[in-house]
Amino acid sequence: xxxxxxxxxxxxxxxxxxxxxxxxxxxxxxxxxxxxxxxxxxxxxxxxxxxxxxxxxxxxxxxxxxxxxxxxxxxxxxxxxxxxxxxxxxxxxxxxxxxxxxxxxxxxxxxxxxxxxxxxxxxxxxxxxxxxxxxxxxxxxxxxxxxxxxxxxxxxxxxxxxxxxxxxxxxxxxxxxxxxxxxxxxxxxxxxxxxxxxxxxxxxxxxxxxxxxxxxxxxxxxxxxxxxxxxxxxxx
Numbered sequence: 001x002x003x004x005x006x007x008x009x010x011x012x013x014x015x016x017x018x019x020x021x022x023x024x025x026x027x028x029x030x031x032x033x034x035x036x037x038x039x040x041x042x043x044x045x046x047x048x049x050x051x052x053x054x055x056x057x058x059x060x061x062x063x064x065x066x067x068x069x070x071x072x073x074x075x076x077x078x079x080x081x082x083x084x085x086x087x088x089x090x091x092x093x094x095x096x097x098x099x100x101x102x103x104x105x106x107x108x109x110x111x112x113x114x115x116x117x118x119x120x121x122x123x124x125x126x127x128x129x130x131x132x133x134x135x136x137x138x139x140x141x142x143x144x145x146x147x148x149x150x151x152x153x154x155x156x157x158x159x160x161x162x163x164x165x166x167x168x169x170x171x172x173x174x175x176x177x178x179x180x181x182x183x184x185x186x187x188x189x190x191x192x193x194x195x196x197x198x199x200x201x202x203x204x205x206x207x208x209x210x211x212x213x214x215x216x217x218x219x220x221x222x223x224x225x226x227x228x229x230x231x232x233x234x235x236x
Contacts, residue, residue: 003046
């Protein structure tokens with residue numbers, strides 16, 4: 001049996017319902033080659049093997065990047081949405097002009113923009129339903145916050161996707177309502193934002209968009225890994 005490059009001893013969270021914890025892992029060639037009791041992994045230790053004892057610490061799975069949003073990225077960076085993020089448009093006037101231009105350009109097809117950020121784009125108006133309706137009386141208008149966790153929409157946009165005051169909140173998300181129970185033009189979290197964007201991009205297009213986005217995500221991950229390799233101190 002070849003020796004491992006690295007052996008870590010400590011509590012290992014395996015995310016395996018049958019064996020939720022282990023005592024050690026061995027890594028060779030960038031891959032985990034053994035997980036189990038210390039006695040099971042000791043045989044992987046050779047003269048060149050680096051060993052780490054965690055004491056009271058633990059090892060958690062970290063091989064899957066869990067906070068990326070490849071589908072959301074594919075949607076908001078598509079040609080169907082206008083990029084108004086602070087990295088693209090620094091001031092409020094430019095953002096508002098972009099909204100008005102897209103409304104005039106798209107008409108009944110709807111205007112969809114991403115990147116609204118009042119914290120970094122000082123002077124933005126409050127995106128109330130009244131303001132959105134005034135800017136686009138007949139054109140569906142959806143503006144996604146730079147965080148991706150919220151969207152602002154006008155009455156025409158709600159009508160385009162069949163959203164009404166009786167529409168139940170999606171699981172883990174919500175649509176805002178005013179004191180009378182009417183929609184107030186806000187949707188929070190993915191379950192509420194995606195249905196609004198379906199007025200521009202059909203969910204049936206998602207698989208192809210996600211497939212097209214995957215290579216870009218892989219390139220970004222590769223650059224990140226190379227940067228980590230350059231900046232990680234020796235023996236860390």
